[in-house]
Amino acid sequence: MRNTFSEALYKAATANPDVYIVVADISPAGSMGKFRDQYPDRFINVGVAEQSMIGICAGLALKGCQPFAYTIATFSLYRPFEMVRDDLCYQNLSVTVVGMGAGVIYSTLGGTHHTQEDIAIAGALPNMQIIAPCDPAECAEATTYCATQKNGPVYLRLGKAGEPNFTDKAADPWTFGKLRYIKRGTDICILSYGVIMQKAMQLAARFEAQGKSVSVVSCHTLKPLDVEGIRDALRRHGQVIVIEEHAPQGGLAPRTKQIAWDMQARCRLDTFTLQDAFIHNYGSHDDLLAAHGLEVGAIAAQVGA
Amino acid sequence: MHDMTRRNFFDVAAARGRCLQYRRRILDISQQVQALHIGSAYSCTEIVDAVYHGLMRHNQDGTSPDTFLMSKGHGCMILYVILEDMGVLSREDLDLYCKPNGRLGCHPDYGNPGIEASTGALGHGLSMAVGMALAERGRKTNGTIYTVLSDGEVQEGSTWEAVLMASSLGLPNLVAFVDNNDFQSLGRTSETHPSFYPLVEKFEAFGWECAEVDGHDSAAVFAAVDRRRGGRPFMLVGKTTKGKGISYMENVPIWHYRSPSPQEYVQGKAELEAASAS
Numbered sequence: 001m002r003n004t005f006s007e008a009l010y011k012a013a014t015a016n017p018d019v020y021i022v023v024a025d026i027s028p029a030g031s032m033g034k035f036r037d038q039y040p041d042r043f044i045n046v047g048v049a050e051q052s053m054i055g056i057c058a059g060l061a062l063k064g065c066q067p068f069a070y071t072i073a074t075f076s077l078y079r080p081f082e083m084v085r086d087d088l089c090y091q092n093l094s095v096t097v098v099g100m101g102a103g104v105i106y107s108t109l110g111g112t113h114h115t116q117e118d119i120a121i122a123g124a125l126p127n128m129q130i131i132a133p134c135d136p137a138e139c140a141e142a143t144t145y146c147a148t149q150k151n152g153p154v155y156l157r158l159g160k161a162g163e164p165n166f167t168d169k170a171a172d173p174w175t176f177g178k179l180r181y182i183k184r185g186t187d188i189c190i191l192s193y194g195v196i197m198q199k200a201m202q203l204a205a206r207f208e209a210q211g212k213s214v215s216v217v218s219c220h221t222l223k224p225l226d227v228e229g230i231r232d233a234l235r236r237h238g239q240v241i242v243i244e245e246h247a248p249q250g251g252l253a254p255r256t257k258q259i260a261w262d263m264q265a266r267c268r269l270d271t272f273t274l275q276d277a278f279i280h281n282y283g284s285h286d287d288l289l290a291a292h293g294l295e296v297g298a299i300a301a302q303v304g305a
Numbered sequence: 306m307h308d309m310t311r312r313n314f315f316d317v318a319a320a321r322g323r324c325l326q327y328r329r330r331i332l333d334i335s336q337q338v339q340a341l342h343i344g345s346a347y348s349c350t351e352i353v354d355a356v357y358h359g360l361m362r363h364n365q366d367g368t369s370p371d372t373f374l375m376s377k378g379h380g381c382m383i384l385y386v387i388l389e390d391m392g393v394l395s396r397e398d399l400d401l402y403c404k405p406n407g408r409l410g411c412h413p414d415y416g417n418p419g420i421e422a423s424t425g426a427l428g429h430g431l432s433m434a435v436g437m438a439l440a441e442r443g444r445k446t447n448g449t450i451y452t453v454l455s456d457g458e459v460q461e462g463s464t465w466e467a468v469l470m471a472s473s474l475g476l477p478n479l480v481a482f483v484d485n486n487d488f489q490s491l492g493r494t495s496e497t498h499p500s501f502y503p504l505v506e507k508f509e510a511f512g513w514e515c516a517e518v519d520g521h522d523s524a525a526v527f528a529a530v531d532r533r534r535g536g537r538p539f540m541l542v543g544k545t546t547k548g549k550g551i552s553y554m555e556n557v558p559i560w561h562y563r564s565p566s567p568q569e570y571v572q573g574k575a576e577l578e579a580a581s582a583s
Contacts, residue, residue, distance in 0.1 A: 017443070041443055044474070052432040052466035059436020062415070062422055065443070067436075082426055083463070087433060091415045091423050 001159045001195075002100065003030035004136040005143050009068065010035045012147030013042060019147055020060055022046060024053045024071040026100070029161065054080040057095040058087035066094060066147055072106070073099025073115035077122060077155060088153040089125045095153050096146040097122075102132070102157040103194060103245035104279060104288040111278045115157075120250020122155040123223050130222040131176070132157035134197035135165045138220055141174035149176075159195035166197055167218065177221045179229035185213035189237035191230070191256060193219045196245040196289070202296045203241070206305040219252055230256055234265040241303055242271040245289065249276065270303050315359040315531075320523035323358065323390070324350045325581050328550045330386045330399075332573050335564040338403045342411060344548035344560035346382035348520075349453050349484040352543050353383045355526040356451045357391065360480070367392070370448045372437055374422045376430020377455035377484060378412040379561075384419075385409055393419035428461025430454060431481060435471045438479040438538075453482045457489040460498065465511075471538040472512030479538040480530055484520060486547040488558055508540040520545035551576050 010031040013019040021035065022044045036043040046053045050071060057067040069076055076099045077084060088095050099118055106113035122128050131146070131154060133139040139158060146154050167174070171181040179191075188207055192200040197218060204214040217233060219226070234240055234256075242253045253271035260269050275292045282288075289295065299305070327350055335341055353373075361371040375384050385402070388394040394409070394417070401407025408417055412425030421437075424430050434452040441448040458464055471479050483504060487494050494501050508515040514533055518525040520543020533539045547561070548554025551573040565573055 020439075020443075044439065046466070046470050049466035049470065051428070051463035052435070052470050055429055055432020055463065055467065056436035056439065056470065058422075058429075059433035059438070060440045061436070062433065063437050063440030063444075065440050083429060083432070086423065086426050087429055 001133065001136050001139040001163055002028045002161045004140040005098070005158060006030035006032040006035065008140040008143035009147065012144060013039055016066060016147070018065040020044060020057075020065055020067040022053050022057050022060075022067055022069050024048060024050045024075060026071045028070060028100070050075050050079040051083050054083035054097070055087055058083070058091065058093055061093035061095045062091070068096045068098055068146070070098040071100065072113060073102035073118055073157065074113055076100070077115070077118050081121070084153070085125055089127045092127045092152040094150050096156050097153065098156045098158060100158050101160045103196070104274070105160050105195065105285050107285045107288045108282050110282075111280065114279065116247045116274050117250070118155070118157060119222050119246050119252070123250055127152040128223060129154045130157065131155070131220055132194040132222060133220050134193055134195065134218045135163055135167055137165045137167050138174055138218060142220065145176050157194060163195050164198065166201055174220065177224055177226060179226045179233065180218040180220060182216045182218055183214065185215040187212045187214065187237065188239045188241065189215040189217060189233045190241045190243060191217050191219050191233065191252060192243045193222065193252065194245055196243055196294065199294065199296050199299070200243050203243070203299055203303075203305055206296070206300050210305070222252065225255055227259055230259050231263055234260050234263065234267055234269070237267055239268040239303070241299075242269075243294070243299065244273050245294065246273055247276055248273045272299050315355065315524060315527040317524045320351065320354055320358065324354050324523070325577060327354065327383060327386045327390070329574070329577050330389070331382045332551070332565070332570060332577065334382065334399060334402055336567070336570055337400070338564055340411065340562045340564055341382055341402070342379040342562055343382065343564065344554050344557075345377065345380040345455070347549045347551070347554065348486045348545045348547045349377070349380050349482070349543070350383050350549065351521045351523045352453055352482050352484060352526055353387060355523050357387050359527040360451060360530055370446065372421050372448055372450045374424070374430055374434050374437070374450065374452040375413055376424055376434070376452045377427070377458055378424030378430075380453065380455065380484065381411070381413040384413060388419040427455065427458040428463035430458075431464050431467035431471070434479055434481065435467050435474070435476065438471070438476040439474065441478055442476065447478065449478045449480060451480050451482075453484055456483055456485045456487065456494055456501070459483060459504070460501070468508065468511045468513065475536070476538050477535050481538065481540050483540065483542045484545050485542050486545040488547040488556065488561070490558065490561060492558070504542050508542075513538050513540045515540045515542065517542040517544065519543070521549055550580065
């Protein structure tokens with residue numbers, strides 16, 4: 001994702017001289033080198049100073065520029081939270097706060113580098129938009145949206161590097177604010193977002209091996225959430241499953257349950273999230289997800305796949 | 306083109322008259338509300354006046370290529386009355402200050418006429434000013450960004466992040482002021498945080514051009530900025546008196562926030578009238 005983010009941002013910066021990236025001693029790989037070489041005045045490294053990263057982006061945006069703030073998700077959203085709230089959201093400025101390596105991707109770096117509550121925190125802020133692409137291709141689409149939109153701030157939740165693409169043959173195009181069916185089925189619908197989409201795809205394959213027809217949906221825009229799209233998914237499928245790499249509070253799972261309750265949905269609804277607990281053990285990204293029950297076999301056992 | 310509208314000298318007598326007028330207007334408004342940070346506004350009256358009426362350039366249509374950002378948002382009454390004087394805000398706007406159908410509150414809100422950024426939480430303004438200065442440089446529009454910080458605000462770590470960044474970026478179009486009245490909510494800064502001083506040396510060590518003047522000496526404020534060497538950001542530490550202009554307010558922390566009683570108002574008004582007559 002980092003590479004496609006860099007490439008998309010480089011293209012956006014080439015098209016628009018007002019596109020800036022303000023980083024806090026962390027630089028995306030890939031085409032960011034080209035960005036830095038060709039537009040050195042628009043690649044700003046504040047150093048380990050995330051509060052000023054957000055404030056400088058706000059100042060740029062107050063003058064009409066289209067800045068991106070970029071660092072590891074905990075440091076882009078949690079550390080400078082008041083700047084995100086006051087400078088960006090209160091003033092409703094079109095600044096993209098990139099949270100790189102969100103969730104528990106930085107598995108061996110420990111809890112200080114995990115972002116388990118970011119959707120809840122960013123989602124509580126008025127004016128904030130939240131996008132969490134599920135693969136590099138969606139990341140490119142989302143980045144292009146962020147570089148051109150004037151609706152207000154965006155929290156762009158990214159993975160890291162090396163993720164596969166799931167959406168090459170997606171049933172739907174990427175559209176901000178709309179659910180995207182990667183595949184359409186009739187029996188079961190799996191709603192997910194971000195890099196954990198890989199587990200949604202694996203779960204779908206298990207169902208399909210049983211002869212079931214499965215929809216897999218990228219809920220890439222968490223705010224504003226496509227409420228009507230979720231209602232439609234709850235209406236059209238007998239079983240809906242939410243898988244998300246986020247705390248049980250404030251993410252897609254409780255929102256889907258709320259929508260289901262409000263519409264008195266009749267389908268079976270299962271949600272799988274990180275637990276309301278820090279993770280103190282180490283290992284791979286998958287190891288940490290498994291520690292909180294986010295493992296395909298464990299999920300499959302509970303949903304009959 | 307802009308330089309043609311920039312004043313080549315600063316009329317100190319006119320500044321004195323304006324500042325008295327602004328203090329009187331703020332004192333009048335104080336009787337409409339319970340609180341308005343009057344001491345904080347009086348503290349930086351001459352500084353903000355010098356920025357708007359001396360340092361900023363003005364086009365004939367009333368716009369300016371330069372920008373003022375009130376980082377110490379709680380001092381915004383002085384900004385409001387200056388904008389009213391310039392015709393940017395209306396008398397009705399100020400009459401409705403802090404009222405349900407008004408649009409001006411105790412801290413400035415972006416989107417209101419003449420308000421370039423929302424401030425109030427301390428330690429935000431200087432970073433935003435750095436971003437604005439960067440944008441001016443990137444677009445080659447050559448606007449200068451002026452901002453006023455409180456001295457309490459200089460205790461914020463985020464302010465020092467911006468101080469470091471502004472000089473590292475070599476922004477010559479950033480001019481900041483510290484309204485150094487040596488007071489914060491719980492006492493004199495020099496007593497609560499002796500290591501806060503010296504200030505000038507700290508900013509210079511971070512790569513800024515810096516000067517210190519009497520922040521109520523309009524001519525000195527104007528001259529210090531006007532004659533700066535340039536090439537990097539400039540910080541003017543203005544030695545000021547909280548509540549300047551009304552004897553019972555000066556250096557008394559309660560006037561950070563509260564409004565005068567009717568009797569206090571009469572006394573304050575008399576002092577300002579006497580100053581006008583002298």
